[in-house]
Amino acid sequence: MARRKKIYEGKAKTLYEGPEPGTLVQYFKDDATAFNAEKKDVIEGKGVLNNLLSEYFMTGLGQIGVPTHFLKRLNMREQLIRSCEIVPLEVIVRNFAAGSMSKRLGIDEGTQLPRPIVEFCYKDDALGDPLVSEEHIAAFGWASQQDMDDILSMTLRVNDFMSGVMLAVGIRLIDFKIEFGRVFEGDFQRLVVADEISPDSCRLWDIETGRKLDKDVFRRDLGSLTDAYSEVARRLGVMPNTPPKGGKPTLVN
Ligand SMILES: Nc1ncnc2c1ncn2[C@@H]1O[C@H](COP(=O)(O)OP(=O)(O)OP(=O)(O)O)[C@@H](O)[C@H]1O
Numbered sequence: 001m002a003r004r005k006k007i008y009e010g011k012a013k014t015l016y017e018g019p020e021p022g023t024l025v026q027y028f029k030d031d032a033t034a035f036n037a038e039k040k041d042v043i044e045g046k047g048v049l050n051n052l053l054s055e056y057f058m059t060g061l062g063q064i065g066v067p068t069h070f071l072k073r074l075n076m077r078e079q080l081i082r083s084c085e086i087v088p089l090e091v092i093v094r095n096f097a098a099g100s101m102s103k104r105l106g107i108d109e110g111t112q113l114p115r116p117i118v119e120f121c122y123k124d125d126a127l128g129d130p131l132v133s134e135e136h137i138a139a140f141g142w143a144s145q146q147d148m149d150d151i152l153s154m155t156l157r158v159n160d161f162m163s164g165v166m167l168a169v170g171i172r173l174i175d176f177k178i179e180f181g182r183v184f185e186g187d188f189q190r191l192v193v194a195d196e197i198s199p200d201s202c203r204l205w206d207i208e209t210g211r212k213l214d215k216d217v218f219r220r221d222l223g224s225l226t227d228a229y230s231e232v233a234r235r236l237g238v239m240p241n242t243p244p245k246g247g248k249p250t251l252v253n
């Protein structure tokens with residue numbers, strides 16, 4: 001079997017050269033990191049769950065006309081994606097205060113915000129992905145004004161979609177982070193939602209109990225991360241089928 005060319009190894013995913021020009025294979029690892037990789041662990045099964053969940057959200061976004069990099073899922077850990085030039089920004093939407101916003105502004109976690117608030121962080125691990133304003137983004141040329149208009153309108157659509165999908169299964173979307181990429185089609189470029197959408201990059205709280213179903217379970221040592229992610233997958237109906245014990249062996253990718 002020929003060895004694939006590794007394009008990038010990140011903290012949670014590895015990118016390989018895809019079968020056709022302009023495509024990549026995104027492999028979801030079981031590695032979990034937090035606090036800019038100061039805290040690390042391997043959480044068995046996390047990659048499989050995030051692969052399935054990201055497929056579910058990206059497919060749903062495609063169906064409502066929000067373009068994404070997702071092409072198709074290849075197996076339990078890998079998906080085929082369009083290769084893009086990543087905009088060096090983490091785009092964060094907050095519906096309720098939590099995490100760094102609560103700390104920065106002294107607002108209790110869980111406080112509903114008067115409206116969704118969009119924040120931008122500059123993607124640079126060495127700097128700890130610092131919060132930046134649109135002034136920085138324009139002045140340093142990280143994205144054009146047209147890009148920013150598109151990013152903002154797509155981001156708010158992603159928020160509406162994700163909030164609705166979660167609400168329908170009894171989960172509150174507190175906040176999330178997405179990334180955008182540029183794809184080039186002839187003389188044109190357009191933006192697509194890239195990277196992943198999963199409980200690694202969202203805050204998800206059970207509406208009834210307040211139970212956390214996202215990466216804060218790992219960050220704050222609140223129990224089993226796979227149990228939390230499995231609960232999200234189960235509610236959305238994307239839980240992988242678990243073969244009955246003692247049944248026939250099945251091929252697992
Ligand atoms: N469609 C795409 N084309 C090119 N690069 C992509 C695409 N989707 C995601 N990426 C990039 O691939 C990497 C995914 O790996 P991972 O999320 O594990 O990285 P990371 O360690 O979090 O690093 P980073 O700080 O860059 O996100 C990220 O750098 C992400 O920006």
Ligand SMILES: [Mg+2]
Pocket residue numbers: 010012
């Ligand atoms: Mg990442």
